[in-house]
Amino acid sequence: MDEPIFDIAHLGHVELLTDKPDESLDFFTRVLGLSESGREGESVFLRAFDDYEFHTLKLTAAPTTGMRHVGYRAASPQALARRVAAIEAMGCGIGWSDGDLGHGPAYRFHDPDGHVFEIYYETRRYVPPPEEKPALKNQAQRVPNRVIAPRRLDHLNLLATDVAAIRDFVPKALGSRVTEQIVLDDGTVGGCWFTVNNKSYDVAYTRDATGVRGRFHHVTYAVDQREHILQAADVFLENGVHIETGPHKHAVQQTFFLYVWEPAGNRVELANAGARLILAPDWQTVTWTQTERMKGQAWGLKTIESFHTHGTPPA
Template sequence: MTPPLGDIAHIGHAQLFTPDLDASVGFFTDYLGLTVNGTDGDTVYLRTYDDYEHHSLVLTARDQPGLGRLALRTSGEEALRRRIEAVEEAGGTGRWAEDEPGLGKLYVTTDPDGHEHALYWESEYYRAPEELRPALKNQPQAKPNRGVGVRRLDHVNFLAADVLANAEFQERVLGARPTEQIRLDSGRIAARWLTYTNKSYDVVYTEDWTGSAGRLHHIAFATDTREDILRAADLAVDTGVFIETGPHKHAIQQTFFLYVYEPGGNRIELCNPLTRLVLAPDWPLITWTEEERKKGQAWGLKTIESFHTHGTPPVVPPAD
């Protein structure tokens, strides 16, 4: 059993591709309350107020939306070396990159589905400029005075052609612990939630109904309270942000949620999982059945069809 704090310390940041960079930047700054912390050509670096690193999100202009890298900080230099050895022992490959501000070298590899993971150790602590300096010295940046004011990047939900193969990559190669899953009546694993830390989950794999590989379901940002999510729903209605579903509460992982689309087409979740931790070192894997999932979310709301069909980049159906 992997210990609660293993070689992966936490999610560092995620990269999203967007066909409308300006509108996406506006969504993340004005609606979610992130701060721009640098640009490089068609790439913009943004941060949540409670992140200690240079950036929490990277937005890069592309023709289609989707996920670029998921960056994971290791718990030390030795931990980084162990994970690289694990990648290579499993038959994987990687390359070194040093192309992001505030970070040292990143070892870039992929899961079986082709999702890019970047592992790193060296990282500079963020120092807020005078206008963003917090009153409390144990907080990296003052709370934003606009938008929702999300606290941190919380998790990433990958779409996968083979959920089990990708989840086992997280477990055997990166040292994640599985916490909950969905098993279909056929025995196939349709979704699995995993954690690197004592959070209940950091990454999720759910089955891509199109059979495609390497796509994104959503990235999620944590709020301070449930009330922030209710306020986010009101702000979305007032500002024209598309709400897909919620506010509501998941049965799996018990996360209070709101799903919206950013202008580039990527699904974004606002979540409040802050009160639920997995502290038991021998936590049993919770399995949900098809029949249990038919009951819907925690308070009975059924999962809407687009939750199973929308992913990025979009899949274009073949012509007749």
């Protein structure tokens, strides 16, 4: 077994594109309950109340939808240098950028399906204004007085045409471990879940049934309790938000979930913050078979067809 690599500290942020910027911003702030921390050009920077960084979602107006890039924070400047060297040796590097409002210089690269990643170390910690100062000093911001108030960014899911290639790539690039996977009867890898730390996963890849490369599946924010997800379902209903599936419990990774589409069509998930932890340093990948997955989610809810075909930008 290879020694675990912990050069990457955690998932940092996701940049989503929207062709309905006003409607999308209204969804993420007024409905979903994120807070705005800054603006630059065509982008609005958003965060959940206990995200310690300046932002975890960068919402950018564009002619299309989907994900422009995903950012990971390195564990140290030395760790960043090690990851850059490894990625350059793999031949998938794009190069350095100056960063943006939320962080310093970042090194960008692409995965085999064309999704763009960046790794950075220098970051801007969120400093709440006096009216948002929390009662507890170990919390980033006062809990917002909203029905839906996500605590933090949890994970994202990307679509890929060849998940097996991704399964080989991500551990080499980020030092991730594969915690769970789906292998179909013909040997095709249908899905793969990765972690860079002790959290059960920070990114997942699932097979795109349309055969289109580089598409986005969903971003997930975590709330504290299952009851908060049930309350959120009522809020989404009252605001005309398309509820795709849930509330229910996943079999893979066991998260309690609710999936909706924001006005531009990007998929968003709310999940419970009590995610499983991977404490074993020699964790063995859990493999689910096609027969097992055909049983549906943990309590029998069938996986809906749009989960395999709907992504952004549209196919």
